[in-house]
Structure formats: C-alpha cells, structure tokens
Amino acid sequence: MNRIDLFKKIQDKKSFLCVGLDTDPSKIPSHLLKTTDPVFEFNKEIIDQTAEFAVAYKPNIAFYEALGPKGWESLQKTLDYIPKEIFTIADAKRGDIGNTSGLYAKAFFETMDFDSITVAPYMGVDSVKPFLEFENKWVILLALTSNEGSADFQLISSQSGKPLFQEVLEKSSKWGNPDNMMYVVGATRGEKIAEVRKIVPEHFFLVPGVGAQGGSLEDVAHFGMNSHCGLLVNSSRGIIYAGNDKDFAKLAGLEAKKLQLEMEKLLSKYL
Template identity: 75%
Template sequence: MNRSQLIAQIEYKSSFLCVGLDPDLDKIPAHLKSEPDPIFSFCKEIVEETADYAVAYKPNIAFFEALGPKGWESLQKVLDIIPKEIFTIADAKRGDIGNTSKLYAKAFFESMDFDSITVAPYMGADSVTPFLEFENKWVILLALTSNAGSQDFQTIEDGHCKPLFHSVIEKSQEWGSPENMMYVVGATRGELIGEVRTLAPDHFFLVPGVGAQGGSLAEVARYGMNANCSLLVNSSRGIIYASNGKDFAKAARNEAKKLQEEMSVLLEKHRK
C-alpha cells in the first residue's frame, strides 16, 4: 500500500485507528479454546467486527510464533481475511546484518505480503535498508517507545545534549522517505511526540500506548497530527480484551467505534 492509499483510507473512515492483534491463549474467551484453531477464530471475529473502524491491523508476531508451525499458519490465515484496503503491520521488531534483514524482508513482504514491518535501528543502515528495497512496503522504525526501559538508551544525550532518539530519526531519514518509512512513537510521552514531529514533519507515526497503557488520544493528535494526519494510533488490549465472554467481538466493536468517533472529532477539529 502506498502513502496516498493510506491517507485515502483515513479520510474515508474518518479514523486513524490501528487494532493490535495480540492473541494470548491464556486470555481469549474460554469457548474458543475448543476450536480447531482458537487463535485464528479469535482474530477472525475481532477483524470482522472492527474492520469498519480500523485503517490498520498490527499482528504481534510473538503471539503467533510462540505456537510453532501452527502459529505461523494461523498468522497467514489471519492476514488472508484482513480486507485488502486495510494496512497491515508485522509487529516483528526485526533488525540484523544485511543478508539476514533481506531474508526477513522477503519473509514478511513476499511470502506473507504484509504492507509493513517494525524494525529496530540499533545495528544501523545495513540492517534497515534491505527492508526499503520493496515497492509499496514500509519500514516502521523504533524511535521513541513507551515501555519503562526505553529511557535506558533512547533519551541518553550526547556531548551536544542531543538525545539518542533524535539521532536515530535524523540519520534514518537518509535511508528512507515519508513514502516508505514510519516511526514508532509512544503515546505516553505527549510533549516528546511534538519533538519527533518537528524532526520528521511529513512521516507517519505508529503510536502505541493509547488505552490500557494510559496514553491520551487527544494529546497524541495535538502533538503529532500534521496536514495529512500521518498517525496510526494503536490499541490492542483495550479493544480485543474488552470482554472475555461470548460477546467479546461485539465488545471489541464497541471500543473500536468509540475510538473512531473520537478520532473523527479530532480530524474535523484539525481541518479547521
């Protein structure tokens, strides 16, 4: 999917919602556990009920690969039922030396046909650029994450008082462009989202941390939205585990709808 197609989806749905698919066998409703493929059954119902409101889905690869070969089969089945006009993100956080990265890219972009993949930048250009060689595919580079340990490295300042995440964003723009590179920017750091937007005015941001992690959607929009929106705000647990009963998919739909309605208001306000 190219940039203009993604922007068109945001406009069409008045939404910048990304639904994270983190199917934990210990958390999915009990009645699904007797299904031949409980992980797929869970994700299928979530997708069917939330697709009206989502412009992206983000399967967390760990929840699938932890199940071995069957998990990879489930992942492909989930990918196959996501509507083609909806952006797909392999939340895999890959990043290795060049030849290895190239094979990771082929796995997720050619074999599985994801639109994008999350990539760790720590090993530098040769670990990232192989992912950028695929037309209409995206790298989503870890820049400023919302986990507690992010400050161990990401905010360390160099001799010029520049934090490391600034250097990552500045340097990586030599590798990719707003047409094929996004940044992960955590929702729990409002004012820092503004710093990232200043450094990367035209790039899309994938923003986790709204919902269960406590991030404010209004604050994300305030600091991060640009003329084309250029935000994908992810909610995982707050949507997919809104209920653990037989009504889980309807509950997920309701939570997705609430977020989409708030996003619609924020988009309209931004246009004025």
C-alpha cells in the first residue's frame, strides 16, 4: 500500500487507528482455549469487531514466536484473515548485517506478505537498506520509543551536540523517503513529537503508547499530525483485553470505536 492509498483509507474511515495484536495465550478467554488454535480464534474475533474502525493491524511477533511453530502458523492465519485493504505491520524490530537483514526482509515481505516491518537503526545504513529494496513495502524505523529506557541512548547528546534520535532521523531520512519509510515515535513523549515532526515533516509516524501506557491522543495529534495525517496510532492491550469473557471481542470493538470517534474529531480539527 502506498502513502496516497493509506491517507485515502484514513480519510474514508475517519480513523488513524492501528490495532495491536499482542495476543498473550494467558489472557485468552477460557471458552476459546478448547479450540484447535486459540490465538487465531481470538484474533479472528478481534478483527471482525475492529476492522471497521482500524486502518492498520500490528501483530507483535514476540507473542507468536514465543509459541514455536504453532505460533508462526497462528500468525500466518491471522495475516491472511486481515482484510486486504488494511495496512499490516510486522512488529519484529529486526536489523542485522546486510545479508541477514535481506533474509529478515524476505521472511516478512515475501514468505509472509506484510506491508511493513519495524526495524532498529542501531546497526546503521547497511542493516536497514535491504528492507528498502522491496517495492511497495515499508520500513518503520525506531526513532523515539515510548519506554523509559529510551532515554538511555536516544536522548543523549551525540558528538555534534544533537540528541541521538535527531541524528537517527536526519541520517536515515536520506536512506529512504516518505513513501517507503515511517518512524516509531512514542505517544508518551508529548511535545518531543513536535521536534521529530520538524525534522521529518512528511513521514508517517507509528505512535504506540496510548491506552495501557497512558499517552495522550490529543497531544499526539496536536504535535504530530501533518497535512496527510501522517499518523498511525497503535493501541494493543487497551483494545484487545477490554474484556476477558465471551463478550471480549464486542468490548474490544467498543474500545476501537471510542478511539476512532476521538480520531474523527482530531482529523477535522487539524486537517
């Protein structure tokens, strides 16, 4: 999916919501545990109830690979079940020497047909470029993450006196372009989002951290929205674990709808 199509979807659905499929077997309602693939059954019901309000889905790969071959199978079935017009993100946070990155890219872009993958910038240009060689696919590079530990490296001053996240943005924005690269910017970082937006005015941001991590959607839109929205805001636990009984998916749908309605207001306020 290209940037124009993504913006069009956002306008059509009046939503920039990404639903995070961080499906933890210990949190799956007990009635689904009797099925042959509880993780897929859970995701299927969540997708059925949230697809109307979402423009992206982001399975976090850790939750699937932790289960071994069965987890990869659940992931593939989930990916196949997501409606084709919805953007998909493999939240895998990969990145390695060139030939290895090439195979990570093949794994998520060819073997599995994800639209995008999250990538760590730490190993530099040759670790990221192999992901950019796939047509119509996206790299989502970690820039300023939502966790406390992000201050350990991302906020410290580099030799030039700029914070490291700024160096990452300035350098990496030359490796790709706003049509094949997005940035992860945590919702918990408030006005820092505005600093990031100044450096990369055109790129989309994947913004995790609303919901369970407490980030403010209003702040994210205020500081981060650009003329083509430029935001995909993720919520995982806040949506998928809104309930834990037979009505879990219905409650997830209601949570997704609540966020979508807020997003609709923000889109008309800032666009």
